[in-house]
Amino acid sequence: MRIGVAKEIKPREYRVALTPAGALELVQRGHEVVVEQGAGIGSGFVDEAYAAVGARVVDVDEVWSTAELLLKVKEPIEAEYARLRDGLTLFTYLHIAADGPLTHALLDSGVTGVAYETVETPDRRLPLLAPMSEVAGRLAPQMGAWALEKAHGGRGILLGGVPGVPPAKVVVLGGGVVGLNAAIIALGMQADVWVLDKSVDRMRELEIALDGRVTLAMSNRLQIEEVLRDADMVIGAVLIPGAVAPKLVTHEMLPLMRPGSVLVDVAIDQGGCFETSHATTHDDPIFEVDGIVHYCVANMPGAVPITSTKALTNVTLPYVEAIADKGLSRAIADDPALAKGVNTIAGKLTYRAVAEAHGLAHTRLEDAQSALV
Structure with missing residues (x-):
């Protein structure tokens, strides 16, 4: 051939x-x-x-x-x-x-x-998406930390804090391959990490994989609204294979967040999981909506x-x-x-x-x- x-x-x-x-x-x-x-x-x-x-x-x-x-x-x-x-x-x-x-x-x-x-394999794995999900997941906290810098419109907060100053709170929506890898890197950067998922079984797996170092919570509208109030960074890591991503953070939720907080939409290839997202490029990666910084690069792994x-x-x-x-x-x-x-x-x-x-x-x-x- x-x-x-x-x-x-x-x-x-x-x-x-x-x-x-x-x-x-x-x-x-x-x-x-x-x-x-x-x-x-x-x-x-x-x-x-x-x-x-x-x-x-x-x-x-x-x-x-x-x-x-x-x-x-x-x-x-x-x-x-x-x-x-x-x-x-x-x-x-x-x-x-x-x-x-x-x-x-x-x-x-x-x-x-x-x-x-x-x-997709019979056990519902996505073998050809997995490595890029791993890369994108590991990039997400890194790029979100960059966007959190004051010079880029962010709150001006260091992800890991310093002794005497609390770390940033990073919320990961979705505990799949992207979410797990995002949590690993955010933990390595010494952030306070939360992961929300709809599967209790998956949360049990994450509890073991992450050695109990993250806060795990059931993903629903009220819980998302609650964590948005003090989140410094929210990483959208949800995926429905082949389908449009669900909009987990709506436009009307943005006022719940503090100005300069950051949304990183890893699901943007599938339409994004934030209602206010639109695809961006590495040349022009961020934009603001209602004071909230959005990072929505559609080919994140292309950076590495x-x-x-x-x-x-x-x-x-x-x-x-x-x-x-x-x-x-x-x-x-x-x-x-x-x-x-x-x-x-x-x-x-x-x-x-x-x-x-x-x-x-x-x-x-x-x-x-x-x-x-």
């Missing part, structure tokens, strides 16, 4: 979907790998590193027009919509539940869209591309190998987890939560699969 690796053109996105080590594995299995010029430079991989393992370095037109399986990190942006085509399988983070224009572009083009974030790219390839490569070796139809028949990653086939939406988010028709994967080759 001819596997293409596209260069990311989203602003300040430095990750690449495949390392030279991953390219070598595919070449050794008899596949052709074509890499867009400069695709790996932001992650520390020069074109010569790909050529040395047998990949061909080509221009953007050849990558997009000739690949059977195209690997990316981020969803296509508007400038790339015209390159989507029937017969192409696109394997990347899509996050289309919160992106109507991209959803329609995928459907209109007939491309087969397989989303990293909806690949060397770590992120290696972590991503570690988990995606086995799925890429399966698709390349067997073809997508056989690969998803053999692996129910990969099958859940399929969002679009031949102009049909095969992921129910996405269809419901946009009020569009849903087609069962079994009914659309005949269009695959």
Whole structure:
């Protein structure tokens, strides 16, 4: 199979979907790998590193027009919509539940869209989302601490305090992979950490994992309103696989918070879990609403591309190998987890939560699969 690796053109996105080590594995299995010029430079991989393992370095037109399986990190942006085509399988983070224009572009083009974030194992793990959730979770307190500085509009409070001065209070909404990693780093920065979740079983796991060093509370509207009153930073870490994130902090709740407090919305790729959120970039990461600083960068792991790219390839490569070796139809028949990653086939939406988010028709994967080759 001819596997293409596209260069990311989203602003300040430095990750690449495949390392030279991953390219070598595919070449050794008899596949052709074509890499867009400069695709790996932001992650520390020069074109010569790909050529040395047998990949061909080509221009953007050849990558997009000739690949059977195209690997990316981020969803296509508007400038790339015209390159989507029937017969192409696109394997990347899509996050289309919160992106109507991209959803329609995928459907209109007939491309087969397989989303990293909806690949889901029978025990409900999200193996291709997990490493980026770990990175984003660990970045969230770090970036929130930066935003809390007075020069950036924050309250002017040090996360860990100093002897005689209390630490900042950090509230994490959601105790999944993002929430756990955010709590680990916030604890390491010596903050007073609270984690809210809706699952008592998950809170028991967090109690053990975090050695009882955080305050755990049931997530509901009244509890959220209560913790907002003295929170210095709130990290939104909720996720419903493939669906729009629930709005846990509404606009009307913001006056409960002290001016200069910070909201870090890690769920922004899925529409955000704060009602006042909108996606920002690394170039312009924060904005204020009613005196509350919002950090809503939509590709947070892109800030640490060397770590992120290696972590991503570690988990995606086995799925890429399966698709390349067997073809997508056989690969998803053999692996129910990969099958859940399929969002679009031949102009049909095969992921129910996405269809419901946009009020569009849903087609069962079994009914659309005949269009695959």
